[in-house]
């Protein structure tokens with residue numbers, strides 16, 4: 192005999208950009224997927240600092256839409272160190 196139970200499983204329904212708040216998931220992806228648990232086609236900025244550094248143990252994680260990620264990349268590329276290397 193089998194008995195049943197109602198289980199509620201938490202799934203990722205949307206992923207929002209940490210900079211502008213827009214969804215990073217195209218509409219057609221949301222329509223054709225049951226959930227977004229394995230969706231990885233967006234910008235992720237992740238940094239963690241080791242113990243003993245100035246940011247001692249801090250860790251940062253930002254999900255970014257394509258537009259904000261591009262903006263960030265162009266900002267970094269415009270920084271003096273990048274320009275000095277001719278990048």
Ligand SMILES: [Zn+2]
Nearest residue numbers: 208211256259
């Ligand atoms: Zn954004």
